[in-house]
Amino acid sequence: MTDYRYIGKPIDRVDALEKVRGTARFVGDYHLPGMLYARCLRSELPHARIVKLDVTPALQVPGVVAVITSDDFIDHGRFGFPISDLFMLAYEKVRYVGEGIACVAAETPEAALAGTKAILCELEELPAIFDMEHALDPNAPQIGPAREDGKHPNFLGHFPVYDGDPEAVLVDCDAVIDQNYETVMQEHAYIETEGSLAIPTVEGGVLAYVSCQSPFIARGHIMRTLGLGETAARVINPPVGGSFGGKDDLNYMTAGQVACLALKTKRPVRMTFSREESMIASYKRGAMRMRVRVGADKAGKLRACHFKATYDSGAYSSQSPFTSWRASIHAMGPYRYDACTVDLTTVYTNNGFAGAFRGFGNPEVYAGIEQAIDELAEKLGIDPLDFRLQNCLRLGDTTPHGQTLTESVGLSDCLLAVRKASDWERKRAAYAHQSDPDRRRGIGVTALFHGTSLGAEGTDEATGTIEIHQDNRVTLTSGLTDYGPGSRTVYCMIAAEMLGVDIQRINIHLPDTNLAKDSGPTVASRSTMLGGNATRIAALNLRQNLDYAAADLLGCEVFQLQRAGESYLGPSEEPVPWEVVVEHARRMGLVLSTFGRWSAPKIHWDEEAGRGVPYFAYHFGAQIAEVEVDLRTGLTDVLNYYAAHDAGKVIFPQGAYGQIYGGVAQGLGYALYEDVDYMDGYLQSINFDTYLIPTSVDVPEINGSFVETHYSQGPFGAKNIAEPAMVPVAPTILNAIAQATGRRVRKLPANLERVLLGETLHKKGSPVSCKVALKSV
Amino acid sequence: MLIQFTLNNQPVAVEAPSDITLLALLRDHLRLTGSKEACEVGECGACSVILDGELVNSCLVAAPQVSGRSVITIEGVRAPDGGPNDMQQNFISYGAVQCGFCIPGMIMAGEALLLKNPQPTRQQIRVALAGNLCRCTGYQQIVDAIEATAKSRARQRA
Structure with a gap:
């Protein structure tokens, strides 16, 4: 076992000090002299044609400086990848x-709101579709972009996995479960709402501080939709107050809007959302x-x-x-089958819109498959944990996609770890025979695999840079954002190591x-x-130059060098401080800024055949929840939670x-409380x-x-953790x-x-709160 | 109107409209942006401050209500040497900080709890934090940090 100085050891998060002192500057904390405030006029209808849009009355409102459409x-600000169906502001x-339909910049937030109210916007309501099951009906109103392949415009895509003929096998099985499962939309609920600030630059470009996930994507959209060159648009990520997948497409719109307004007004323009605007305008988990x-x-x-x-997208x-x-890749769960088909169809409706959210389709499919697996174990009379152990993917197995797992498969060990930590056998047996008429306990388990990184979704590489400055401080850059998980700390640990x-x-x-x-x-x-490997390679390149300098200074070969703390040692010399080696490297003319690029191993997926190698590696995990249900009210209290995860080598333990x-907390909310309820397109x-969302008293002490x-292939053997921890929580609690x-x-x-009655009580909704909120400060 | 009060142990007098919240007074008029705006309906606690020893949501307090009273914000929480205090350092050491947006409010909630209950149980800490939402951490390391702070302060008093 390699003995590391930093990797796997406790360390203070590099950006924590400013956060605990309240001095970290989030977008909404920026104030610039002459800064304007932006506000969008937003649609109050779920589907409509823009018949008239006249912004001139808004320009007469005192304090309003500019309005854009x-x-x-x-x-028209068209953007979006892989399907360009979004606009910076609504078109037609x-x-x-x-x-968003139009965007106003004004001297005060109040004037900006007054400006949006003054815009003459005439909408002609169109028939809308809210039930995904009817999105592809022949007479369904067209929501998605027109297609030339003859397919329904509301058809977004078909995502299959094919491995043999499960129909033929199912008829042969001794026990079969055939059940329907359903998940609802989930709100990201990052505590910091969306926001962007754009400042016009002296050369006619724009500098934007954007609370988003991917600054280069934000820059790309600004460049393309505003006709700016690569160097004329610069995007910086200030601290991002939570994201979970949510500060992507919508906040690229706010970035584009304030950039456009900054260019138009030649003044800084900032837009930050109220919570109501955030929840109404933002995309959700589908x-x-x-x-x-x-x-x-x-x-x-x-x-x-x-x-x-x-x-439902x-x-x-x-x-x-x-x-x-x-979702399609993981829909069968982490198991071996003789035959498997996944058949997933995605459609357009007028229920807000769905986008990226932690787990990226997997919390949805696991809510189905991991309950079905449990129901099947129950039907067979087999302990659900034993059933999973018997069938779970192990080293050397071939997945239903046709991929053979050749390393780093810790699933069975995760199952064994949570079984032991939770005292599973005793509790499972005890909870099978309870007599309290009011309160009953239960314990449930799930197993998980989750592909690391993008997979065959796209090109997968990252670049990091590292530089030693004149004062011997070392500076890193990464094009990846740290919106909370701690990647900036991971990179610093890797560079120091x-x-x-x-x-x-x-x-x-x-x-x-x-x-x-x-x-x-x-x-x-x-x-x-990705970023960790890029940083590792950048640092290795820099280390190589310093090693040359040290060997030169010490009159030895590079392989003879040793280290004592930061200092270098040669075969017969006293320790030479690191700074001296750095200075010698400078005198030798060696470059002290390097970069490292890491490209993920090649993978492939055949979309028609539904087969291939979808991910280069997988995260594995197992979770157990222990609940107490009040049979009089249906209230579920999660008493204990156990989660064991194979994330490879852990770099930054805290x-x-x-x-x-x-x-686990986010998954607990998904399991028990969270319901983005659209009533005829209006968020309730x-x-x-x-x-x-879960509070500190809803979340139990978690045994991780x-x-x-x-x-x-991972840096120091590491894989990933952020999404997988959330993925199986809901079915664990449901089980x-x-x-x-x-x-x-x-x-x-x-x-x-649902727990008490087995159904949802009908609750009449109303469009009023949405309509009022869209007109309020 | 002129609003006069004690802010982080210093007297202040600020001219501001009478119909704004304490949060707006702090953020927009005094440029103290450590208290965060995130829901404005008193549900999330990101704007938490200590008013005369009580934890309050500054978005629910009318600015004139603080006249003549004492307000402590995150900017007023620090060690005597100006560095982070023990609570803040424990938040760092225990990994209680992720995105950090809720953290000023969490620290105010932790300090307010320890003013009243210097040796809380973990469950009492959880109850005290129930008005402060965090979407990143699952609260566990925040509870760890406050518990450790309470214990170390108790040791110092002993």
Whole structure:
């Protein structure tokens, strides 16, 4: 076992001090002299044609300085990848309640709001579609972009996995489960709402501080929609107050809007959302309806899985082509089958819009498959944990996609770890026989695999830079953002470890498109692996130059060098301080700024055949929830939670455990409370008084642990953790509820009504709160 | 109107409209942006400050209400040498900080709790934090940090 100085050891997070002192400057904390405030006029209809849009009356409102519409952008501000169906501001049509139509810049927030009210905007309401099951009906109103391939315009994509013929196997199985499961949309609920600040530059460009996930993508959209050159648009990520996938496409719109207004007014322009505007305008985790059929033989061998689902992307595609694909890859769960089909269809509706959210389609499909697996074990009379152990993917197994797992497969060890930590056997047996008429306990388990990084979704590489300054401070850059998980700290740890210097020497710039190299999007739990490897290589390149200098100084060969703390030692010399070696390198003319690029191993996916190698590595995990259900009210209390994760080598322990705890909490909300409820396209919960996320008393003490398999391609053997911790939480809790009550809740969330009555009480909704909020400060 | 009060142990007098919140007074008029605006309906606690020893949501306090009273914000929490105090250092050491947006409010909630209950149980800490939402951490390391602070302060008093 290699003995590291920093890797795997406790360390203070590099950006924590400014955060605990309240001095970290989030976008909403910026104040510049002459700064204008921007506000969007947003659609109050779920689907409408923009018949008239006249902004001139708004310009008469005192304090209003400028107003923009889609006409102020090139190609009306069209953007989006892989499907360009979004606009910086609505063009010709609006497709969801809250869609931006025009944007006002004014001297005060009040004047900006008055400006939006003064805009003459005439909308002609169009028929809308809110039920994903009817999105592809022949007479359904067109929501998605027109297609030339003859397919329905509301058809967004089909995402299959094919491995043999599960129909033929299912008829042969001794036990089959055939059930429907349903998930609802989830709000990211980052505590910092969306925001961007744009400042015009002297050369006619724009500098934007954007609270987003991927500064290079934000810059790209600004460049293309405003006709700016690469150096004329610069994007910096100030501290980002939470994201979870949510500060992507929508905040690229706010960035584009304030950039456009800054260029137009030649003044700084800032836009920050109220919570209501954030919840109404922002995209969500998509809703999914699933039919899952799984079968096994009497001895408990899983034999076949047929997973069929519809996914609701709402009004725009955003990241749904990618989330749908990831969902399809994992929809059968981490098991071996004789045959498996996944058949996922994604559609457009007018239910807001769905995009990236932690887990990226996997919390949705796991809510189906991991309940179905439990139901099958129950039908067979086999302990659900034993059933998973018997069938889970192990080293050397081939997945239903056709990929053979050759290393770093810690799933069975994770299952064994949570079994032991939770005292599973005793509790499972005890909770099978309870007599209290009012309160019942249950314990449930799930197993997880989750592909690391982008997978066959796209090019997967990252670049980091490292530089020693004249004062011997070391500075890193990364094009990846740290919106909370701690990647900036991971990079500093890796650089210090590789260079053999004190971590106090290392600083890392905020992500800045003028300083850092494009490293792709900060998504898919890829920062540690991609950015970490890039930093490792950059530091190795720098270390090589310093080693040459040290060997030259010490009159020896590089291989003879040793280190004592930061100092270099030769075969016969006294220790030479690191600074002296650095100075000698300068005298030798060696460059002290290097970069490192890391490209992920090649993978491939055949979209038609539904087969290939979708990810270069997988995270594995197992979780157990222990609940107590009040049979009189349906209230579920999560008493204990156990999570064991194979994230490879853990680099930053406080950060990694923080991902487990935070992921479990977010999943607990998804399981029990959170429901983004669109009534005819109008969001019913628009602030934290009605959209409930878990508080400190809802979340139990969490027993987290790591199974540290070594992954040869990861930095120091590391894989990933951020998303996977959240992915299986909902079915874990639902499986525990099922043991407690003897009844399944197959639609999320497992709120009081569903647990108590098995159904949701009908609640009449109203468009009023949305409409009022869109007109309020 | 002129609003006069004690802010972080210093007297202040600030001219501001009478119909704004304490949060707006702090952020927009005094440029103390450590207290965060995140819901403005008193649900999230990101704007938490200590008013005469009580934890309050500054978004629910009308600015004139603080006249003649004492307000402590995150900017007023520090060690005598100006560095982070023990609570702040424990938040760092225990990994209680992720995105950091809720953290000023969490620290105010922790300090307010220890003013009233110097040796809380973990469950009492959780109850005291129930008005402060965090979406990143799952609260566990925040509870760790406050618990450690309470214990170390108790040792110092002993």
